[in-house]
Amino acid sequence: MQPFTTHTGIVAALDRANVDTDQIIPKQFLKRIERTGFGQFLFFDWRFLADGGPNPEFELNKPAAADASVLLARRNFGCGSSREHAPWALADYGFRAVIAPTFADIFFNNCFQNGMVPIRLDEADVEELFRRTAAAAAAGGQYRMTVDLRACTVSDDAGFSRSFTVDPFRRQCLLEGLDDIGLSLRHTAEIAAWEAAHGLPAVSG
Amino acid sequence: MPTTARTLLDKIWDDHVVCSPAGELPLLYIDRHLVHEVTSPQAFEGLRLAGRKVRRPEATFATPDHNVPTSDRRLPIADPVSKQQIDTLRANCREFGVRLFDLDDADQGIVHVIGPELGITQPGMTIVCGDSHTATHGALGSLAFGIGTSEVEHVLATQTLRQAKPKSLELRVEGRLPSGVTAKDIVLYLIGRLSTEGGVGHVIEYTGACIRSLGMEQRMTVCNMSIEAGARAGMIAPDAVTFDYLRGRDLAPKGAAFEAAVARWEKLPSDPGAVYDRVEIFQAADVVPQVTWGTNPAQVTGVDATVPDPGRFTDPNDRSSAERALEYMGLAGGTRIVDIPLDRVFIGSCTNSRIEDLRAAASVIRGYRVAATVRAMVVPGSGRVKRQAEAEGLDRVFREAGFDWREAGCSMCLGMNPDTLAPQERCASTSNRNFEGRQGKGGRTHLVSPAMAAAAAVRGHFVDIRDWQFK
Ligand code: SF4
Numbered sequence: 001m002q003p004f005t006t007h008t009g010i011v012a013a014l015d016r017a018n019v020d021t022d023q024i025i026p027k028q029f030l031k032r033i034e035r036t037g038f039g040q041f042l043f044f045d046w047r048f049l050a051d052g053g054p055n056p057e058f059e060l061n062k063p064a065a066a067d068a069s070v071l072l073a074r075r076n077f078g079c080g081s082s083r084e085h086a087p088w089a090l091a092d093y094g095f096r097a098v099i100a101p102t103f104a105d106i107f108f109n110n111c112f113q114n115g116m117v118p119i120r121l122d123e124a125d126v127e128e129l130f131r132r133t134a135a136a137a138a139a140g141g142q143y144r145m146t147v148d149l150r151a152c153t154v155s156d157d158a159g160f161s162r163s164f165t166v167d168p169f170r171r172q173c174l175l176e177g178l179d180d181i182g183l184s185l186r187h188t189a190e191i192a193a194w195e196a197a198h199g200l201p202a203v204s205g
Numbered sequence: 206m207p208t209t210a211r212t213l214l215d216k217i218w219d220d221h222v223v224c225s226p227a228g229e230l231p232l233l234y235i236d237r238h239l240v241h242e243v244t245s246p247q248a249f250e251g252l253r254l255a256g257r258k259v260r261r262p263e264a265t266f267a268t269p270d271h272n273v274p275t276s277d278r279r280l281p282i283a284d285p286v287s288k289q290q291i292d293t294l295r296a297n298c299r300e301f302g303v304r305l306f307d308l309d310d311a312d313q314g315i316v317h318v319i320g321p322e323l324g325i326t327q328p329g330m331t332i333v334c335g336d337s338h339t340a341t342h343g344a345l346g347s348l349a350f351g352i353g354t355s356e357v358e359h360v361l362a363t364q365t366l367r368q369a370k371p372k373s374l375e376l377r378v379e380g381r382l383p384s385g386v387t388a389k390d391i392v393l394y395l396i397g398r399l400s401t402e403g404g405v406g407h408v409i410e411y412t413g414a415c416i417r418s419l420g421m422e423q424r425m426t427v428c429n430m431s432i433e434a435g436a437r438a439g440m441i442a443p444d445a446v447t448f449d450y451l452r453g454r455d456l457a458p459k460g461a462a463f464e465a466a467v468a469r470w471e472k473l474p475s476d477p478g479a480v481y482d483r484v485e486i487f488q489a490a491d492v493v494p495q496v497t498w499g500t501n502p503a504q505v506t507g508v509d510a511t512v513p514d515p516g517r518f519t520d521p522n523d524r525s526s527a528e529r530a531l532e533y534m535g536l537a538g539g540t541r542i543v544d545i546p547l548d549r550v551f552i553g554s555c556t557n558s559r560i561e562d563l564r565a566a567a568s569v570i571r572g573y574r575v576a577a578t579v580r581a582m583v584v585p586g587s588g589r590v591k592r593q594a595e596a597e598g599l600d601r602v603f604r605e606a607g608f609d610w611r612e613a614g615c616s617m618c619l620g621m622n623p624d625t626l627a628p629q630e631r632c633a634s635t636s637n638r639n640f641e642g643r644q645g646k647g648g649r650t651h652l653v654s655p656a657m658a659a660a661a662a663v664r665g666h667f668v669d670i671r672d673w674q675f676k
Binding site for chain 1: 223224226228229230232234243244246247250251255257260261271272284286287289290293335336337351352353354355356358359362363364365367369371401402405406432435437501522523525526529619620621638640641642643646
């Protein structure tokens with residue numbers, strides 16, 4: 001997994017609550033058997049018009065969001081299905097962090113497996129970031145933020161800085177780009193002991 | 206203070222913690238792992254690349270359901286990409302020694318229907334699947350939740366999951382279920398009250414006289430939709446209803462082993478005085494048949510009500526969500542629910558495709574015909590449900606009324622297979638999600654109970670099932 005220490009990037013603001021995984025990656029794109037290549041289908045039904053061209057009204061298609069790598073969203077981001085295709089699509093598109101007041105549980109967990117940091121901030125702080133992103137866009141520019149996972153802070157260069165909390169184990173795995181499964185397999189003896197104590201037949205190998 | 210009184214969740218959790226190494230999340234043992242074709246190919250591929258094996262293939266069960274056509278099973282699958290995904294599942298199950306209920310297996314079906322039906326699901330177990338509706342299995346008193354594909358790979362390799370213990374939320378529904386009101390209406394009502402994120406971070410335990418009075422399959426309907434309130438799992442304490450349901454199921458213990466299991470299972474319900482992190486209490490008498498009007502399951506109201514006016518919402522997020530939803534749904538605030546006309550009716554999905562659901566729908570349409578303006582279909586949840594329904598003559602009731610009678614699968618619940626809505630088609634659906642595009646791009650979904658869907662098919666618009674003339 002790609003490690004994450006700090007990242008500075010352009011912010012794209014998606015001003016909608018309850019963005020569900022069916023919107024992040026519609027089901028017609030779930031039939032691939034690889035983990036890669038989902039970015040082209042991200043927010044497909046919102047991003048593209050019926051003729052296949054980009055929808056100029058959609059937030060990610062606006063010039064202010066070009067090459068964005070930090071996604072700003074509203075409450076309950078990533079609700080709905082457990083499909084990891086959603087974080088795969090976001091990561092493949094280029095996002096490294098998602099900032100929202102709240103996230104759905106499964107989506108939140110899935111992010112960590114894909115080198116992406118989900119960041120919960122207060123509703124008021126998120127509101128402020130929406131304002132700053134909009135102000136930059138109105139001035140014909142782009143808004144940038146820095147996510148520092150070592151310090152657990154998000155900041156811009158105009159005085160905004162907040163710390164966020166993240167599970168220490170998830171953070172460590174992300175900082176070091178650790179293989180989750182490899183780590184767990186170090187506990188094979190404990191797993192076998194649990195199985196023996198619960199009367200399950202021994203697993204060979 | 207009764208410090209030893211534990212909830213159902215506490216008991217299952219405590220029993221399954223393998224270890225909690227310092228600085229790491231605890232490892233939770235997983236008793237049963239259910240696998241389907243959409244969220245597993247990358248997990249098996251990961252194992253292969255790392256040279257890993259499935260730790261307990263005998264605790265892992267697979268079936269194709271999301272992609273499968275529900276038309277004639279003898280025909281080849283027309284969509285090459287769907288076919289590839291199903292072929293990949295087959296090859297992976299063969300390679301890793303996982304039991305597969307394949308398309309030609311009499312017991313194939315939606316993973317959350319066949320788990321309980323075959324006795325794979327049992328009280329006190331931890332059960333996972335790469336699917337958010339895994340909570341369904343909690344109806345039998347297990348801790349069951351959906352996981353992502355990386356976690357699927359983790360469970361395949363280690364039979365454990367890294368998990369922080371979730372909080373507990375007791376949803377108590379007191380009183381008796383009013384006539385005409387079903388488990389589906391109860392759960393839609395609860396989601397409407399809780400919101401789509403009210404349960405985030407929690408495992409719901411449904412309690413109270415109303416919940417206790419529900420049959421096993423109705424309990425599954427309730428637990429199934431826990432994720433729509435944001436909760437990863439929902440559970441109901443096992444009791445005689447649960448044990449009677451499981452007795453004699455293929456993969457449940459038999460004879461003396463079954464009686465010994467019951468003795469263990471009887472200890473699972475929450476102890477008197479056990480403390481939940483949160484408790485919410487509702488009255489069954491307040492619930493009327495429910496219909497969703499928007500694009501998330503919490504945007505729901507009674508059949509006797511009107512589509513809300515977005516201006517009525519005080520929270521700006523709720524207001525803009527409602528405005529967006531009504532625009533997508535092609536509805537205006539103030540429209541009476543019973544005046545909403547329908548193009549399609551779908552009875553199926555892991556929420557409502559079991560035999561009791563089909564019986565309820567059939568009893569409504571017996572002696573009636575589907576309205577000329579409506580295309581209606583019934584998709585049994587599994588091969589077994591289908592055979593049982595046919596043995597009871599329900600297929601004839603549906604067919605004679607003008608319903609399409611299909612093969613088992615997820616079908617139009619998510620439109621990943623040939624069953625989809627066309628843009629702007631409006632559907633009364635017994636499934637669990639009314640998200641934009643869920644049943645087909647531009648399609649408009651209203652979630653209802655099987656009886657309400659059946660009545661709507663006959664009339665061509667929603668009707669209050671409490672006024673129905675049964676023939
Ligand atoms: S029926 Fe629908 S919700 Fe249930 S498993 Fe299939 S696609 Fe998912």
